[in-house]
Amino acid sequence: MKHTNSNYTLSYYSQLFSLVITLVILSLGSNAYAATGAETYQQVCAACHTTGINNSPKLGDKTQWGKLIKEGQVPITADGYYGVRAMPARGGNPNLTVAEFAAAVVFLANQAGAKWQDPDQAMLKAINDRLAKKQAQAANKKS
Numbered sequence: 001m002k003h004t005n006s007n008y009t010l011s012y013y014s015q016l017f018s019l020v021i022t023l024v025i026l027s028l029g030s031n032a033y034a035a036t037g038a039e040t041y042q043q044v045c046a047a048c049h050t051t052g053i054n055n056s057p058k059l060g061d062k063t064q065w066g067k068l069i070k071e072g073q074v075p076i077t078a079d080g081y082y083g084v085r086a087m088p089a090r091g092g093n094p095n096l097t098v099a100e101f102a103a104a105v106v107f108l109a110n111q112a113g114a115k116w117q118d119p120d121q122a123m124l125k126a127i128n129d130r131l132a133k134k135q136a137q138a139a140n141k142k143s
């Protein structure tokens with residue numbers, strides 16, 4: 001009787017164990033996915049955009065962001081990622097992907113009343129095309 005009981009306990013624990021392992025793998029998987037816009041904002045952009053240092057458009061400032069929102073998601077995402085005047089390329093973090101940067105821009109714009117969404121594949125392509133154009137123009141100027 002005791003024997004069966006401990007076998008039962010053993011299989012219960014091994015099932016629990018594989019459940020835990022599965023959950024750990026799942027959560028690792030979701031961590032490997034790009035940071036959210038809000039996280040990237042906190043880690044990379046907040047240093048300037050929270051206080052509006054060097055005339056960076058301030059988080060939640062509807063006048064400053066209103067103009068940018070009108071300009072549009074593709075151009076301001078591409079220009080910001082490329083770098084514009086005192087705005088460093090990729091917010092100063094060379095590891096930031098276009099998608100991660102774009103999500104942080106969505107966060108910033110939405111704090112000022114926009115209803116933007118993280119770009120889909122088509123919009124990412126438009127952003128990358130604009131970036132490629134800017135890079136080509138810069139290369140032409142140098143030569």
Ligand code: HEC
Pocket residue numbers: 040041044045046047048049053054055056057068075076077079080084085086087088090091092096101104105108
């Ligand atoms: C070192 C300070 C600094 C950091 C860090 C920074 N920015 Fe900026 N950002 C600026 C400044 C300054 C401007 C205004 C540039 C101008 O128009 O002269 C700006 C402008 C922008 C613009 C408007 C671009 C345009 O087309 O006019 C966007 C979008 C933007 N930032 C997004 C971000 C995001 C997203 C991050 C983080 C991933 C970030 N910034 C990090 C300083 C910063």
